[in-house]
Amino acid sequence: MKILVSGSLAYDRIMSFPGSFADHILPDKIHMLNVCFLVDGLDERFGGTAGNIAYALSMLNEAPVILGTAGKDFEGYEKWLDGHGITREGIKSVDSEFTAGAYITTDKSDNQITGFNPGAMKYSCGYDFSDIKADDTLAIVSPGNLDDMQNFPAVYREKGVPFIYDPGQNIPAFSGEQLLDMISGCKILVSNDYELEMIMKSTGKTRDELMEICDSIIVTLGENGCLVVEKDGETAVPAAKAKEVKDPTGAGDAFRSGLIKGLCMGKSLAESARVGAVSAVYCVEQLGTQEHSYTEEEFWVRYEENFGKI
Structure with missing residues (x-):
């Protein structure tokens, strides 16, 4: 099955400050803030929603196609993708921009100051959908270029391609009317519980009313697993057991990878969510969003340890 993964490609540049931000910021001088932190x-690290999802899918023996944009500094990321057998056919190069980047400084109390440069992500990837076959394609629209997030659902509806919609951190960038249009007709709306509240507030719709325009909703709940909502009821899926929690960043993207893998196998939505839970737990056990690894055999052994035979 052809898996189309649209979203961001980004570098995460992480700096550690050994002190406390609070000791260097004077409350009565915030109006003229000028600080420097020696890190x-x-x-x-390599990141971005599309990159993270594609990476985890590649370990599950799938061949996702990333639909996104990259900048003039993408060479290192290119080699990483090539090394994991991930095609770059859907990635548009924007030579006038840097690849999107998050610049994160963390102090000793785990407080963070982050600057994000969208760079090449400001441009649509311009992917050619003319040869896409609806009966052999599954797509996910994850946070990335705003035009792609808005336009791709319409393309998938027109072509009859089942798609997962994941607006994530870009929810505030769209009006309620735009969100409803993008969600309409999706196979699954995926969000965490806070994001779902944002969607409902922006659209003025209840969860039940959103279910009238999409097939199903999956609400991720962090360490509490997720809730799978379908037309005929809902199923609580627990999180897989972590050996050690080092970093929850990227767990949502890894969950989506496992979810897609389950769907490609023809499993039910609840079973697919359990596959997602196992994919996510590997991510939280490592620092970074693409630092975990496993063989497919190891993955299914761990699935059985948590949920029994699939």
Whole structure:
């Protein structure tokens, strides 16, 4: 099955400040803030929603196609994708921009100051959908270029391609009317519980009313697993058991990868969500969104340990 993954490609550049931000910010001088933090070093990691989802899918023996944009500094990320057998056919190069990047400084109390440069993500990827076959394609629209997030659902509806919609952190960028249009007709609306509240507030719709325009909703609940909402009822799916929680960042993207894998296998939505739970737990056990690894055999052994035979 062809898996189309639209969303962001980004570098996460993480810096550690050994002190406390609070000791360097004077409350009575915030109106003229001018501070400098001497950090211990910089750690560059590969990230972005599309990159993260595609990475985890590649470990599950799938061949996702990333639909996104990259900048003039993408060479290192290119080699990473090539090394994991992930095609770059759907990635548009924007040579006048840098690849999107998050610049994150964390102090000793885990407080963070983040700057995000969208860079190449400001441009649509311009993917050619003319050869897409509805009966052999599954798509996910995740946070990335705003035009792609708005336009791709219409393309998928027109072509009859089942798609997952995941507006994530870009929810505030759209009006309620735009959100309703993008969600309409999707196979699954995926969001965490806070994001779902934002969607309902923006659209003025209840969860039941949203279910009238999409097939199903999956609400992720962090360490409490997720709730799978379908027309005939709902199913609570627990989180898989972590050996050690190091970093929850990227767990949502890893969950979506497992969810897609389950759907490609023809499993029910609840079963697919359990596959997602196992995919997510590997991510939280490592620092970074693409630092975890496993063989497919190891993955299914761990699935059985948590949920029994699939």
